[in-house]
Amino acid sequence: MPDTHYSDAEIAAALDACAREPVHIPGAIQPMGCLVSLDANLERIRQVSANIEDYLGISVADTLAGEPREVLGAELMDLLETELVKKDNSASVLTATAQGEIQDKHRRYHVVAYPSGDAFVVELEYQMCPDGHRLLDKVNDWLVEVGQIDDIKTLLDALTRRVQELTGHERVMVYRFDEQWNGRVIAETRLPVAESFLDHHFPASDIPAQVRRLYDMNRVRSIPDASAAAVPLVPPCGPDEAAPLDMSRGVLRAAAPIHQEYLTNMGVGASLSVAMHEEGKLWGLLACHGLAPRPLEADLRDALCALVQIAMPRMMLLRERADSQLLHGVHDSNEILSDESGRLLGPDGLVERHGEQWLELLGASGIALVTGKESSGMGALPAEENLVAMAEWLSRHQRHDTPWHTQALASTPLAPWQEGDLCGLLAVALPTESTHWLMLFRREQRHSRRWAGKPEDTPMLRDGQLILTPRRSFAQWQDVVSGHSRAWRAIECRAAGDLAKNLAVLTSSHEIAQLNERLHHANRKLKSLAYTDSLTGTWNRYRMEQAIDAELNAAIRHDRPFAVLLFDIDHFKHFNDTHGHEAGDEVLTTLCQVLQNNLRPTDNLGRWGGEEFLVLASDCDLIGGVHLAERLRQSTEELDLGNLGGVTISVGVAAWRPGESRKTLVARADRAMYQAKEGGRNRVEQAPDSATQA
Ligand SMILES: Nc1nc2c(ncn2[C@@H]2O[C@H](COP(=O)(O)OP(=O)(O)OP(=O)(O)O)[C@@H](O)[C@H]2O)c(=O)[nH]1
Helix, strand or coil, X not given: CCCCCCCHHHHHHHHHHHHCXXXXXXXXXXXXXXXXXXXXXXXCEEEEECCHHHHHCCCHHHHHHCCHHHHHCHHHHHHHHHXXXXXXXXXXXXEEEEECCCCCCCCEEEEEEEEXXXXXXXXXXECCCCCHHHHHHHHHHHHHHHHHCCCHHHHHHHHHHHHHHHHCCCEEEEEXXXXXXXXXXXXXXXXXXXXXXXXXXXXXXXXXXXXXXXXXXXXXXEECCCCCCCEEEECCCXXXXXXXXXXXXXXXXXXXXXXXXXXXXXXXXXXXXXXXXXXXXXXXXXXXXXXXXXXXXHHHHHHHHHHHHHHHHHHXXXXXXXXXXXXXXXXXXXXXXXXXXXXXXXXXXXXXXXXXXXXXXXXXXXXXXXECCEEEEEECCCCHHHHHHHHHHHHXXXXXXXXXXXXXXXXXXXXXXCCCCEEEEEEEECCCCCCEXXXXXXXXXXXXXXXXXXXXXXXXXXXXXXXXXXXXXXXXXXXXXXXXXXXXXXXXXXXXXXXXXXXXXXXXXXXXXXXXXXXXXXXXHHHHHHHECCCCCCECHHHHHHHHHHHHHHHHHHCCCEEEEXXXXXXHHHHXXXXXXXXXXXXXHHHHHHHHHCCCCCCEEEEEECCXXXXXXXXXXHHHHHHHHHHHHHXXXXXXXXXXXXXXXXXXXXXXXXXXXXXXXXXXXXXXXXXXXXXXXXXXXXXXXXXXXX
């Protein structure tokens, strides 16, 4: 092997050449049977395989010159006529048995016949003492077993075990394709002599596109002897140099030399693969390896196809079951969430309470709910500013009605904000708000991949051209796949979409509740601003007037007394002048606190204006009012203001008289207070008790 490093372009060209290898028209068959091709009317033999004499006892030349009915027998020709020619179905493949006609009348052949272009192809293999009953029993047993299996892994393990028992191949595997058509062995039964390939990965180039297409047409591919020389067709291109014979649908098609090399290098002497389709798409292969060549009777090959056919619908059913369990999980979680709607949890609270469950359901490493410039999250996540930047990009560039997902963030426009090994992202916009996103992250799939062979060993030169050849070394080789997380399945995208819808409702309710709360708070503040004196915190004059009016109405209704006390700090101008206005403010505040404590809860203190205050005393007559005023006066006098000394107040008291208005009542109190000032200050005066005196 040349120790050369090839450029990407060279390798791409080689891969392309490999992918274009015309595997369906090899112009040769495997020696396990013989082939006869006939013209469109089944009247003439056009081509035969060079080994025809070994099987039919008639030379190539005689076969080509012979009558089809003589060579293949009338019974088979009638069958071909009715089943292939008359039905005119170019996609049909006929499987039948035929009695030997020429060499050995007792010989039975397994026949596969199919139209190919303007020819009909008949492939004959010896039928090797088939034990039909035994095979039917095995298939029936499998049918019963499959019905009892409840998980996919057990099903696939059981399939490989059954097949191994049936065919005796040393290694039987289920080989699963990923989105890029790389393969991985996910189930295996083997004999101890065979090395395990379980969990080995095979690059997509091992089974190129045209080979995969063949599996869509023909589910089974058998190479019972990987080292056997191919048997050419004679003449190579038919009598009139027509296009080479397309053998896609047959079983004898010779293996491409490149494939033979591949098998030999893998230590495989016999290979048998059966395609596994899911909803019409190639899902994987059941692959059997024999370490030595292993003849395989055709009936056994068909039985194997039956086992796979039985397993696949069960697998799909189990998959659907698992999917619906996931949806149920999300549905249950949504039910719990709707119970939360009464609690009005915000994004933080929701993620904190339920994040762990969502991570588990959706197989994610981290979950974030990005709401504009903020995010709430749990698990492994990029920094908040990166989450926000990703959400902004998504909001601007992505549709909001379908989930956006990637396995490899580094290869997307979101790469600048990717962090660490978080390379898988599934993002769903919340339907209520285009800047709100539910984001689920997955870590890199860091389990080391075991490739069956070193990729660098693959390319080599042939005739000066770079070609892809099979692995030379199949020693286990570790390759850490970088930058990819596990893929997001469609069902997971759907489940995340369901979750996002529910979260949208909850976060909106929360936002509305928050707005209401703020509005309520603002209203309260406005109200208190409208009613309170900003310096002392007592009610302002407007609020006091309202309170007096209310009290006045109650007094009329219930015929009960009330009084107002109007007081004013003595010589406050002098105090301000001496100690400064700020000290004056402090005194006003302190005094209000002290006096407030001297009042009953039903009494109210408010600032009437300047350094004038008013106390509204409920259910209180003149005598009670005077007592209260005296108490307030005394408390003021006793108030120790430290360096500032002390202050006194003069109080005027007036008790409401039936029929009296608020204005008159306060005016009387004001006059009483004036009298207190006149009378020497630091004293209480009561208003004269009659309107005339007022
Ligand atoms: N620091 C402070 N002073 C105030 C406030 N409101 C009114 N004053 C002052 O209170 C003083 C009231 O002065 P005057 O009406 O002359 O009465 P006085 O000096 O208290 O004298 P008498 O009431 O006659 O005892 C003025 O100097 C006002 O500036 C206030 O909110 N803070």
